[in-house]
Amino acid sequence: MRFCYYVGIATLLLVNFSASLGERIDYSGHKVVRVRAANAVQLSYLRHLQTSDETLDFWTDPYRVGKPVDIHVTPGKYEGLARSLSSAGIQHHIKVEDIGKAEKEERQTIELRRELTKNQKAFDFENYHTYEEIVAYMEQLALENPLVSVSSIGTTFENRSLTMATISTGSNPDKQVIVFECAVHAREWAAPSTCLWFINELATKYGSDSEITQLVDGFDWKITPVTNPDGYTYSWTTDRLWRKNRKPSSTCYGVDINRNFDTNFGGLGASDIACVDTYHGPYSFSEEESSAVRDVLIANRPRVKAAISIHTYSQLWMSPYAYTHDLPLEYDEMLRVMSIGVQALQNTYGTQYQYGNHADTIYIASGTTVDHAYSAESILYAYLLELRDTGEFGFQLPASQIMETAVETWNGIKAMALEIL
Secondary structure, X not given: OHHHHHHHHHHHHHHHHHHHOOOOOXXXXXXXXXXXXXXXXXXXXXXXXXXXXXXXEEOOOOOOOOOEEEEEEOHHHHHHHHHHHHHOOOOEEEEEOOHXXXXXXXXHHHHHHHHHHOOOOOOOOOOOXXXXXXXXXXXXXXXXXXXXXXXXXXXXXOOOEEEEEEEOOOXXXXXXXXXXXXXXXXXXXXXXXXXXXXXXXXXXXXXXXXHHHHHHHHEEEEEEOOXXXXXXXXXHHOOOOOOOOOOEOOOOEOOOHHHOOOOOOOOOOOEOOOOOOOEOOOOOOOOHHHHHHHHHHHHOOOOEEXXXXXXXXXXXXXXXXXXXXXXXXXXXXXXXXXXXXXXXXXXXXXXXXXXXXXXXXXXXXXXXXXXXXXXXXXXXXXEEEEXXXXXXXXXXXXXXXXXHHHHHHHHHHHHHHHHHO
């Protein structure tokens, strides 16, 4: 197993080296297989496989018997993985036959929509957009709409501005605030698309929609659609499946920003190995992105009523804690408000969500935004949402589902916000 480990690290180093040369990572023939542990022995086996063979990319973690686990596997590793799973009595099926083919189709769809809408002035919310396009939309909206202002909350390692939109009726030192950080993981493209829709709805329907008018009168909204601009840009130019930011270490690139916060930093569910996707960084808040989110919460203390982290995928709505199975003292209230948001979301198109505390609903993770917001800033309504889907497309959600994802999520957020107003 040590051989597998070192081969895995070598593979990750090769990917980092190739990417540093500007080559696009080719995922042709790569698959995503889904497995479920039928008992504790099989669950233990999957956990061991995850930690001992770094050539396998677990898109979802093996955290509970009976729950689906998605594994990204290279063409050369698939047969060996299939045999290994079979020897452990674990059945599998292929969820994504060819990641590279799906990526090509995704890019073709993006380009086709760009061509079809190139003469339209309106922003195309039914397509995916580069970071530059996202920032340009926000800046233009701020010029046209007095409710909207745009600010830089930090600068990344590659010198990109972390751009946040504020939707507000004006200066009021006592007004409550709702904060969103979106797309802290680069490959989760449906997250910024959804958060841009939040901005659009708040800015353009104030005064004509009674619920939105009430919500903008009652809250200042601070939304960062892309909290990892370097990684997000890299996912467009070089590696569609990149997760971390792009700060280099001595061996590999990137820190998982959602493992870089202070609450139980370096604990379970985070890695001290720089080449691993959940690498937590050298110390808490070592990264500009996590520091920027922290500073937004501090700057608006104690007005922040809710802090929401938007991710994909799995269709989950989760509260603290992520780092422990222990429940917060106020968990009943967290759960009550979650249930209201989830019900409104599900009522939109019938998309089914699970909800509950992070550790029990998805997995243990340390150094997360949601735990920091609750533990360090005493924000009761600190939530993390994992949007569509449940694995059919995973991180490569088709553009045809962008709007439904955004609309249903916004309905859930509205219901939550109205309940805590």
